[in-house]
Amino acid sequence: MPQTINLPKSMRAIELAKPNEAIRLADVTIPIPECNEHELLVKVEYVGLNSLDAYFAKTGFSQWQYPHILGLDAVGTVVQAKQGLFPTVGERVMWHANISQQGVLSEYAKVPNFAVSVVPKSIAASDAATLPCAGMTALIALDKLQITQGDTILIEAGAGAVGQFAIQFAKQRGADVFTTAAKHNHKLVKKLGADAIFDYHDNNLCDNIRQVLGPQGFDAVLDSVGGDSTKRNIELMRFCGRIACLKPLPRFDNELMFKKAPNIGIVSLAGAWLTNSLCAQQKMSFMSNQLLDGLAAGTLYTPKVTLIDFSAQHVSEALQKQISDGFTGKQVVNILS
Template structure:
């Protein structure tokens, strides 16, 4: 059922977690800021939960060219609409989920605004915290698989299969009829098998490529979801068939000309934040459609969600959580509770 909150109940100020400047320690500050006001087709949302992602931690350390400081962190949010202009859908009381603009202020605040066309309405079958696990990882996985144009019977390698993107990609690749190979630390192999992976390999193994070829055969992969980048991208192209397809989530390395001629890979770059940076209304609306698909699959129990690790809404707790994101070896989804369901 929709939640309700009258306009006159809205406070004048709100708590937010902000980065005063990029720093290696990801030191954050707790600020008291004015509650934003809606413009045109925007929604004012009382934020309930925020999902943390590796990209949040990376940019907190390095900064981002479009940011102004202090900068509120966070991109994945779920909350209840508390204010909207007349005729705007979703209306007041609806619970919504979205992935926020990478170029604007983030969502680690008690209230925030978002264009109405970029959100998805959360079904009653899912809790707000469950929905907060979906946007960045789930949408990135869907975009990557769309670029790979998977057909039934294709073979795909999914790197970093235990990460958020990897877990969703394994499940959606199986829905599309692919044979899924994945890499992960050995202690995560059982999880990836449960998600549907047909074969899982330890990415620490010095004989990784040899073992993959022994299992796969001489033909090479039809498709690769390259979640790590750099030298791993070169290795993955070597494992592909001639004219195979690869979706890359990170910057490309410098390729040797001989490798490009020998493999002739079809390289796709995945940029979820590009929908906002390119100011593409069509791409932003597609994020809403992808959100609907993720929520529908989750509500019907057709995809398994990552395990949730709760994080307090405090500068110290979120800083610790973001540092954990980039330290490696973390499985599951860290979710910051801003307000109760």
């Protein structure tokens, strides 16, 4: 018999009827999801918003069925679990959801038990909700870049959520960290450990970076911007340097590829679910534990949290803001509101 507590038959959720540029969403009431023998039912407390949520709300995703519930990063309390499953009822958990299935902007959500991490009692649930997508993306990117002691790395958009985590992890691995950020965020990224900071609005950005870096070029680049910035970043790399890209690749000039011979890596959390890789899904849980351990130990700092009301209008406005130029911090939907 499953462990459980008294549950309602329906729940509030926020749905996307179809992709649209304005990110029009709807408040709905739908049945609570039914779990299979390896899934937990979680009462969702907080959902961290990501730029990916806004992007797919506008463009759609090939594996979504509509109406679709958005949201990938969740923290909540287990309210139903089959006998013998861990975590058990009453445990607070955090996870990054399967992008091909319904999301987590709802009062309840189901998730495979092996994909969650237990949140220590010392960590605020709203802070934990900032971790999964941005934190794991930063970790995967630095692993692909093979960052070690003494490497020089350029981290684009250092004040963004991924950038903030990446700066901290790169410094912990002994790298010299260069980053770009708007001027009003220079103090923030300096506090996180950045060694050299450049204004990404600067028309002389490349020349100013080379003046500080010297002629050798970066060992590695975490490219979260894409497009022409990716080409520029490869120009700033040493021969056979390493670049981890979070956005689709632009069309490269053959001469640039011949000149720099870059090692290009693509970062995707979604692939763990889309390829049905149980190993990759479990690895995400291990990374989540690493993030939670760092936060509990005081060696990792989260972006500043802005709480968003659980309503279609407020979430729509927040998602539009999520992809606006220069957005800093992390928006977290308070499902309990």
